[in-house]
Amino acid sequence: MKKFFCIFLCLALIFCSTAVSIQAEEESPAYEWDGHPLIFIQGYSGPKLIRDRGLETEEQVWTFDPLDVTGKVITYLPDIVSSVIDYANGDKEPFVECFRNFTAEWLDNISMNPDGKSKYNISSYPYYLDEANVEYINEEQNGKYLPMTEGEFIEDLSRTIPENRIYIFNTDWRRSHLDNCKHLMQFIDEVLETTGSEKVDLYGMSHGGQLVATYLYYHGTEGKVDNAVMNSPAIGGTSLVMELLGDDPVAFDLNELLRFGGVMLHTELDLRWLGDMLPAELLNSLLKTAFNEVLLPYAIHFGSIWDLMDTETYTKLRDVYLDPVENAEIIAKADEMHYECMPNMSEGLKKAQEAGVSISILANYGSHIGTGKKVDSDFIIDTLNTSGATPAPFGERFAKDYTQLGTVCTDPAHNHVSPTRTIDASTCFLPENTWFNYEQYHTQTWWDVYTRGLLLKLVLTDDIKDIYSDPEYPQFEIAQSPLDGVYASFNGNQPSGFYSPSSDTITLRNLSRTAIEIQSVKINGKAMETDGKVKLDSDETFNISYKPEDKEFIAVEIRYISKGLFVSSDPYSRTIYFSGIR
Ligand SMILES: [Zn+2]
Structure with missing residues (x-):
């Protein structure tokens, strides 16, 4: 009874704090538009996937309608409950069977063949230029295809850029970035032709940021991009994926997961009592079993999965999971990413800079990875993989007499060591163009005044050339969402x-x-x-x-x-x- 009372009070608190937020929210500034259309590239699994587009059998196969999911959960509820009880008593099989049946149709629809090509006729949606601009999406689709966690940011951008000049780039996120890169090239050309502009601006979040980096590596000198901004890009992959594919158990901290959820939902609600109540060990074990036994055979045929890990892990897991003959196409693309693109990213981005692209990277630090691994990250992506910076071992600090490594920035007058003494940014892909926010979670963008202001200025103006341009936006800052x-x-x-x-x-x-x-x-x-x-x-x-x-x-x-x-x-x-x- 006490818990129900508590839930009631918490809900009341949400409504009260929402009311406060409506009053307190400030409008973002509008800048003078430079005429460049903006291409907004979503994070992993954001874009919808449609099977048999234009045919009678057309069907959205990703993402799912919450009502469908709820209906299915209700149908399966007796099986779920009994199989979880069996699991807790040591018998894993009924749970694996239940989860396999529960997800079978969904997984089959989005599955890839061993060569990394889609099993079915699938296209991302919106796909064509005229249905991918924000004006169309807002007017015709009621905003339905805007990225979930960045919708407000797009609204901020539209105070400067006309809505019909902001494009949401949707690609088949299951594929390797080498394939996505070709799609993006073609999309940029179409945008330039349609709008008559000479250049576009690019904004990429997370997996979308990795695509921006990959595009700039291969095509950054072609003169088609003005500003390229990457927000917590997974340039070198993420330990999250490596942990899920590896042999070690995962250890999601439920209270931290709830806090992360709070950031995404913009609520300051204290839900730690709920995290304390849930059986963390059982949930972690269920998740790992579901992934290994059911999802893994599908995931290994997604080219994107192999892009999302560091080269050492890739080399190790490739030899475990991929067959040199059957999976030759997947291996060829992943090899290219890991042995050509990723190790030379710093040089590639610098060449793009020299060719006139203004490149900015936002990285976060100060949290461990969601799966429990003790590496510096924003809960989802490692700081090292986002920025190329060298972190101190998690939980430790650089010694008092530490000298920055200076592998990329060699200027002795620069101090690229964070005030926490945990990040050495002198080894970044671009040390002078990378910003760090302490304790900021992935997706906190809009709710954090520093990130929100900096991103808008980077995307919309040419005022910020590097970390020294604007005292309001130094290289290192501290997260400032209300939840902080x-x-x-x-x-x-x-x-x-x-x-x-x-x-x-x-x-x-x-x-x-x-x-x-x-x-x-x-x-x-x-x-x-x-x-x-x-x-x-x-x-x-x-x-x-x-x-x-x-x-x-x-x-x-x-x-x-x-x-x-x-x-x-x-x-x-x-x-x-x-x-x-x-
Ligand atoms: Zn420097």
């Missing part, structure tokens, strides 16, 4: 996460849309005076006097609770790190 709770910065004029010799005050700011109560602040483990408890309304600040010692590394740990209208959350804790300006 508190922000901290030193006084004095220096980039986020750094202090200068004149700094003597730390300002805490409430990022949440509701009031928070700061329970304690510790600096390098020492409790600071906060007048007992400090209540901060949304956006309100609070100062703490602190004079850093010479070259001191500072950890500010803030413990707070979120004060809703009816209930308060359990305590949250955020630690923000500072280094001295060199």
Whole structure:
């Protein structure tokens, strides 16, 4: 009964916080449009897939109608419940059988042959130019084909670019990027011809960012692209895919998964009680079994799966799962990606830059990978694979006397080490054109003021040439969505996460849309005076006097609770790190 009461209160809280957000949301700025159409490239599995388009048997086979899924779950519910009980008692077979039957039709529809070509006549949708622009999608399709997590960002972009000049590029995400690249080339040519523009701008998210990088590697010198912006691109793959395909068990942390979901849904709801209630070990085991026993035989024929891992893992798993004769086409494309494109990405992107393309990469860091692997990431993609930066071993920091590796940026006057002392950006594909956001989750784009502002400016203007162009957007920043709770910065004029010799005050700011109560602040483990408890309304600040010692590394740990209208959350804790300006 208590739980139901709790759910009721939580729902009430959602409605209240939504009301607050409607009032507080600021409109993004509009810029002067430079006339370039924008091509927006979605993340993995975003684009819909249609079987037999134009024929009588036409059917959408990806993604699924939630009502269909719900109906199927209800039909299968008795089987699901009994097979999970069997599973918990040590008998895995009924669950595998149940999951296989449950997904059989869906998986068959999107399956690929051993040569990496589609088993059925499948096309991505929208496919043709006139049905892929945002004006058409909004007017004719009620916005139905806009990317789920980036819809608001497209709305922001349309304050500057006319909606009929923003194109959503949909491609068959099951294929290798070598195939997708040809499709993108053709699409860019069609956009240029239709709009009469000389160049396009490209924006790619995640897997779409990997496609932008691949396109620039092969075609970046052809003079068709002005600005190319990649948001957490999977350039070197992601440990998430490698973990699912590998032998080790996965260890999703349910509370962190719920928090990640909260970011996607833009809610600050505290659902940790739910995560604590769920049987994490059983769910992780069910997921791994379902993947290995049922999904894997399909996944290995998707060219995209092999693009989404690092070269070492690819070489190892290729020899386990792919047959040199039967899967020769898949292997040839993946080999090309791993032994030609990926290892030479930095040089390829630089050539594109020299040919006039303005390239920007946004990377995130500070979280482990969702499957539990301790590597620096934004929960979905490794920071290393996104940016080429060198991370410290997860949970550790570079030593005090660490010198940046300087393999790509060789300028001794540059400091590319993050204030957390966990990221060395001097080894990035493009050290001067890569930005990092600490503790930002994948897909948090629009909800984070820094990322949202930076991305808009990068896509829509030519004002930002590199990480030094705009003091508002330094190379390293700290995530600032409402769910991140508190922000901290030193006084004095220096980039986020750094202090200068004149700094003597730390300002805490409430990022949440509701009031928070700061329970304690510790600096390098020492409790600071906060007048007992400090209540901060949304956006309100609070100062703490602190004079850093010479070259001191500072950890500010803030413990707070979120004060809703009816209930308060359990305590949250955020630690923000500072280094001295060199
Ligand atoms: Zn540099």
